[in-house]
Amino acid sequence: MSESIALEADGLGKRYGANWALRDCTLELPAGSVTALVGPNGAGKTTLLQLACGLSSPTAGTVRVLGLSPQEDAHALLPRVGFVAQEHPLHRSFTIRETLKLGRKLNPGWDDAYARERIERLGLPLGKRIAKLSGGQQAQVALTLALAKRPELLLLDEPVASLDPVARREFLNTIMEAVSEDGVTVVLSSHIIADLQRVCDQLVILSGGRAELVGSIDDILASHRLLTGARGDAEEVARVHAVIRESHTGRQTSLLVRANGHVYDSRWELHEIDLEEIVLAYLGYGRSAEPAPVPIEEAASR
Amino acid sequence: MIAFHLEARSGVPTYLQLVQQVRQAIRLGVLRPGDQLPTVKEVVGSLTINPNTVLKAYRELDREGLVEGRRGIGTFVSDELPTTPPDGVRELRAGLQRWIDRARASGLDDESIEALFADAVRPPAVSRVA
Amino acid sequence: MTWVAWRQQRTETLITVGILALLAALLLPTGLDMASTYHRNGLAACLGPSASLSCRQAIDDFGARFDSLNSLIAWFTLVPGLIGILLAAPFVLQLEHGTYRLDWTQSITRRRWISGKLGLAIVVGLAASLLFTLLTTWWRTPLVHLEGRMDASVFDSEGTVVFAYTLFGLGLALAAGAVWRRAVPALIVGFTGYFAGRVFVDTWLRQRFIAPVRATWSASGPSPANYRHAWVISEYRSDKVGHPIAPLGACTGSTGAKRIIDPSCIMEKGTGYMHAVYEPASRFWALQGIETAVFGSVALALILFAAVWTNRRAA
Numbered sequence: 001m002s003e004s005i006a007l008e009a010d011g012l013g014k015r016y017g018a019n020w021a022l023r024d025c026t027l028e029l030p031a032g033s034v035t036a037l038v039g040p041n042g043a044g045k046t047t048l049l050q051l052a053c054g055l056s057s058p059t060a061g062t063v064r065v066l067g068l069s070p071q072e073d074a075h076a077l078l079p080r081v082g083f084v085a086q087e088h089p090l091h092r093s094f095t096i097r098e099t100l101k102l103g104r105k106l107n108p109g110w111d112d113a114y115a116r117e118r119i120e121r122l123g124l125p126l127g128k129r130i131a132k133l134s135g136g137q138q139a140q141v142a143l144t145l146a147l148a149k150r151p152e153l154l155l156l157d158e159p160v161a162s163l164d165p166v167a168r169r170e171f172l173n174t175i176m177e178a179v180s181e182d183g184v185t186v187v188l189s190s191h192i193i194a195d196l197q198r199v200c201d202q203l204v205i206l207s208g209g210r211a212e213l214v215g216s217i218d219d220i221l222a223s224h225r226l227l228t229g230a231r232g233d234a235e236e237v238a239r240v241h242a243v244i245r246e247s248h249t250g251r252q253t254s255l256l257v258r259a260n261g262h263v264y265d266s267r268w269e270l271h272e273i274d275l276e277e278i279v280l281a282y283l284g285y286g287r288s289a290e291p292a293p294v295p296i297e298e299a300a301s302r
Numbered sequence: 303m304i305a306f307h308l309e310a311r312s313g314v315p316t317y318l319q320l321v322q323q324v325r326q327a328i329r330l331g332v333l334r335p336g337d338q339l340p341t342v343k344e345v346v347g348s349l350t351i352n353p354n355t356v357l358k359a360y361r362e363l364d365r366e367g368l369v370e371g372r373r374g375i376g377t378f379v380s381d382e383l384p385t386t387p388p389d390g391v392r393e394l395r396a397g398l399q400r401w402i403d404r405a406r407a408s409g410l411d412d413e414s415i416e417a418l419f420a421d422a423v424r425p426p427a428v429s430r431v432a
Numbered sequence: 433m434t435w436v437a438w439r440q441q442r443t444e445t446l447i448t449v450g451i452l453a454l455l456a457a458l459l460l461p462t463g464l465d466m467a468s469t470y471h472r473n474g475l476a477a478c479l480g481p482s483a484s485l486s487c488r489q490a491i492d493d494f495g496a497r498f499d500s501l502n503s504l505i506a507w508f509t510l511v512p513g514l515i516g517i518l519l520a521a522p523f524v525l526q527l528e529h530g531t532y533r534l535d536w537t538q539s540i541t542r543r544r545w546i547s548g549k550l551g552l553a554i555v556v557g558l559a560a561s562l563l564f565t566l567l568t569t570w571w572r573t574p575l576v577h578l579e580g581r582m583d584a585s586v587f588d589s590e591g592t593v594v595f596a597y598t599l600f601g602l603g604l605a606l607a608a609g610a611v612w613r614r615a616v617p618a619l620i621v622g623f624t625g626y627f628a629g630r631v632f633v634d635t636w637l638r639q640r641f642i643a644p645v646r647a648t649w650s651a652s653g654p655s656p657a658n659y660r661h662a663w664v665i666s667e668y669r670s671d672k673v674g675h676p677i678a679p680l681g682a683c684t685g686s687t688g689a690k691r692i693i694d695p696s697c698i699m700e701k702g703t704g705y706m707h708a709v710y711e712p713a714s715r716f717w718a719l720q721g722i723e724t725a726v727f728g729s730v731a732l733a734l735i736l737f738a739a740v741w742t743n744r745r746a747a
Contacts, residue, residue, distance in 0.1 A: 034352050053537050074541055083537035089530045091440070098439060105435050106538035142534075149539065173350045180346050180353035198310055198351045218315045218358075272313025 006031040006153050006185035007052055011061030013209075014047050021047040023209040025061070029187065029202060031152075034179060036196040036217075037189035038279055039206035045189035046086060048206070049155045052187070053083040066152060079109050082146030086157040088139045092131040096124055096141060100148075107149040115148035118174075136167025143171065147178055154178070156188040160195070172199050193276040203275070205282045212282045217275065224278050227255040227268040237268070245281040256281045303340065304333055308349055316351060320359035328368060328379065339369060339377040433540055433548040441522045441552055448515050448560050455508065456567060463571035466498055470574035479577055491578060502575060506585035508568065512594050513626035515560050516601025517619060519553040524609030524618045527742070546739050550606070554735070557602050561595040580661025580713050584634055587663070591720035596727035601626045603734030610738040629730075633723065639665050641722040642715060648674040648707045658712035670707035 005028050012025040022044040029035050037045050050056045051063050054070035054077065063070060068077045090099060096119060104110045119126065122140050130138060139159060146154060154175070160168040172195060178184045190196060196203070196217075203220060205213040213220070224244070227237065234246050234255050245256040256273070304327045306320055314322075327333040340348075342356045360377050363369040371377045405415050438445075470476070475494060478487030526532045535545055568589040572581070581590050588597070604625040609618035644665055647656050651669070668676045711719065 032354070034354070055533060055536060078537065078541070079539040081537070083533075085530065085533040085537070087530070089534045091531055091534070093443070094439070102436050102439075102535075103538065106433065106535070106540050108539055145534075169350055173347065176346045176350055176353060177343075180343055194310065198308055198316055198349065198355075201352050201354050218317065221313060221315045274311045274313050276311065 004031050005029065005064075006033070006066060007035075007187065008064045009048070009051075009061065010063075012048070012051065012058055012063050013060035014044075014051060014056065015059040020059075020209050022051070022206075023060075025206075025209075025211045027204060027211060027214045029185065029204075031185050032179075032183050033202045034175075034186040034200045035188070035202035035204060036193075036200035037187055037204050037206065038191065038193055038196065039189075040191060040283060043206040044209040045206055046157050047209075049083070049157050049187065049189060053081055053155050054078070055083075079107060079149060080152045082149060082151035082154045084139075084142045084146050084154075084156045084159055087162070088142035088159065090130045090138055090142055090145075093129065095127050095129050096133075097126040099130060099141060099145065100126075103145050103148055109149050111148050111150055114150075115144055118144045118148070134167075136163050136170070139163055139167065139171055140174065143174055147174075147184075150182070151184065153185045154187070156186070158189055158191070160190065160192065168195065175199070193279050197275040203279075205279055207283050220278060221272070221275065223259050224273060225257055225259055226271040226273045226277070227257060228271065229253055229268040232267070244278075303337070306340070306345060306349060308351065317355045317358040317362065320345075320356065321362050324359070324363055324368065333379050335379050335381045337379045339379070341376055433544055434552070436535070437548045437552040440526070440549070441519070441556070444518050444521050445556055447518060448556065451511065451515065452560060452563050452567075455511065455564070459505070459567055459571045462501060466571070466574050469494065469497070470577070475574070475578065494574075494578065498575065502572075503585070505568070505571070506589075508564075509585070509588045509597075509630070510627075512561055512564060512597040513601035513623070513630070515564075516557055516598040516603075517605040517622035517626070519557050520602050520605030520609060520618060520622065521615065523549050523553065523606060523738075524613070524615050527609060527613040528615050542743055546742055550735060550739055553602060553606075554599065557598045558595055561598045565589065565591070565594045582661060582663035582711060582713050582716060584638075584663075587638075587716075587719070588630075588634070591717070592724045593720055593727070596724045596731060597626075597630070599731035599735070600629060600727045603731040603738070604629075606738035607734040607741075610741045629727070633726065637726070638719065638723060639711070641719055642711065644709050644711050646674065646707070646709050648672070648705055651704055651706050655706070655708075658714065659708065659710065661713040662710040663713075665709045665711070667706065667708040667710075670705045672705055674705075674707040676707065 007027075007029040009025050009027050012022060013020060014022045021042075025044070025048065037048065039045055047056070051058055052065055052070060054074050057071045065077060066080055070077055070081075091102070094102070100112070100115050100119070103115065104112055116126075119141070122137070122144075124133070124137060124141070130141065133141065139162075143156075143159070146156075156175075160171055163171060175186055175188070176199065179186060188200075201217055203213065203215060203217050204211055229252070231248060231251050231253050234243050234253070237243060237255055237257060241257040241260045243255050243257050245254075247254050255268075256278070304324065306323055308316065308319060312319065324333065324339070333339075339360065342353050342360075345351065345356045346353050360369065360371065364371060364377075368380055369377050370380050402415065405418070410418070473490050473494065475487075475490055478484065478491060526535070532545075536542055572586060572590070576586065576590075579586075581587060587593070601622055605618045605622035608621035608625075609615065612618065645658070645662075647659070648670055649655060670676050
């Protein structure tokens with residue numbers, strides 16, 4: 001059933017003028033999953049999210065959300081998708097009460113009791129103006145607005161980028177609650193990778209408008225290994241496994257591989273690596289530009 | 303009641319960390335047969351982690367026979383645990399001590415001993431790559 | 433959406449009400465003063481083309497007293513444009529600050545949002561125009577009795593044109609704001625466009641709406657009946673056929689050092705006639721209708737453009 005896939009992109013691309021912000025993006029995100037969308041600024045994260053919620057339309061390829069087209073089926077889809085844009089825009093002159101009223105007026109499926117209960121739990125007075133709230137409080141109000149329409153899919157564009165650590169943890173906690181209580185599917189983009197391993201179960205790495213890696217985080221952690229060993233070349237390893245990053249120092253070579261099966265090679269020491277290291281490797285960090293020249297004595301002794 | 307903690311920058315998947323902590327808690331007697339594990343909601347609230355992760359961990363523990371889920375109530379430590387008999391543990395302990403003495407006698411320092419040991423005992427995730 | 437559009441336009445609506453209140457505060461006392469002076473001095477009886485001397489004097493006095501105020505009030509013709517531009521602000525500011533992304537991802541469609549906001553701006557603009565027109569028309573009643581309403585500074589605050597002016601200002605600011613998504617360019621385009629458009633029509637286009645009447649009559653006789661209270665585009669001394677002449681130049685000869693004006697020549701050629709190009713007062717509503725249609729259709733085209741452009745463009 002197509003609805004077990006919450007978000008599906010097929011060769012999806014978006015061009016602004018001469019520049020492809022997103023290119024050839026193909027992925028499937030299962031319903032009920034929490035997906036991290038990571039990548040440097042300008043990688044296409046915002047573009048992908050905006051295509052998914054219908055704020056922009058594809059130049060190439062297709063995107064289907066909950067089995068529907070965000071452009072053609074906007075009327076049917078909008079009540080089922082919650083979106084918090086970058087910088088969590090809110091009407092600054094509105095009070096919290098008026099902001100909730102906006103949600104109530106513009107969403108047929110609005111759950112006012114839920115919204116008020118959340119605001120109360122956050123300890124925010126309804127009569128306070130949005131402009132007077134802190135960044136973390138504004139983010140929580142924006143999230144309340146998105147959740148109170150009881151969406152099936154929640155899209156968040158860099159929601160915690162400007163929040164302090166406490167606000168960040170509280171924000172993510174709210175999302176996790178919504179996932180555990182209502183089974184909401186979540187896609188959140190971030191260039192802060194630290195939180196994502198605990199919160200997300202799927203990962204999409206975007207770089208330069210392309211999807212470099214898509215998969216479940218558990219599988220990714222289980223299949224990626226750091227191989228260290230004496231100075232040598234990666235050819236033999238590369239024949240069997242995918243070498244993501246290769247770096248050489250004077251006496252040692254490190255290879256970050258996506259293992260295709262078990263790594264049987266006594267020359268290499270295996271290490272597990274955390275998600276951030278894997279992501280950075282895919283984004284091109286830490287690569288040696290060229291292999292460093294081998295010292296003369298070692299070359300002679302070979 | 304067990305309190306979970308997370309090593310966020312670990313190469314070990316989150317669900318596995320939870321599984322390992324439950325196993326350890328049972329081994330040490332912190333969790334006894336019949337004790338209730340925290341609910342998914344409680345773990346999510348205290349750790350801010352994905353509820354799917356908790357479910358996956360509990361499913362794995364259920365598969366290993368360490369816990370059982372009672373629908374509508376919660377997840378509980380099994381009344382019958384597949385434990386190694388106490389004699390077996392003592393014998394293993396003694397053998398291990400002898401091995402350590404031999405390793406030290408041949409000149410290995412503690413760190414090298416630990417590295418050797420870790421190398422031989424890889425966590426299940428790595429062997430599963432095979 | 434109606435409440436949302438209202439709330440988002442609340443400040444600008446209040447400012448508009450404030451402007452109109454200020455206008456009323458200025459016009460009410462002076463208008464009442466003017467009306468009572470008019471009646472007190474019995475000027476109503478002086479309206480015919482009759483040339484009673486005491487009437488003429490009274491009219492001159494009235495004019496001397498209120499004409500400068502009248503010229504000042506003429507500047508108020510900028511107010512409808514100002515109000516139109518002001519009412520475009522909520523729409524444009526939302527585009528500039530990105531809060532439209534919040535509204536467009538609730539459950540209503542983009543189209544509904546655009547039509548709701550623009551519709552309300554138009555409604556408030558029209559209501560403000562109505563109040564403005566009623567206020568200025570009432571204020572000018574005595575002067576209109578005396579001098580008619582075809583003159584440029586009177587014409588543009590009576591009848592239906594004010595509605596079109598307001599929508600014109602609104603349309604300019606909306607269109608510029610939709611393209612640039614910034615409030616300052618929208619403001620600048622709105623003001624300069626409104627000013628330029630109004631000047632263009634006032635000074636050049638209006639007289640070309642309907643071919644004006646041209647008439648020549650003897651300077652010593654009465655002017656044509658429809659000349660009263662007409663909008664005079666030009667008026668000059670002419671010969672019998674209507675060609676303009678310098679009154680004395682053609683009939684001046686010189687004998688020696690003296691300049692001699694030949695009286696019989698003047699009788700035959702010159703000062704005997706007046707020629708005028710004018711729009712009679714009876715054409716008031718025709719001209720109003722055409723000018724309203726001109727500004728109104730441009731305004732609606734601009735508003736439609738703003739709506740379509742915003743709907744089509746990606747976020």
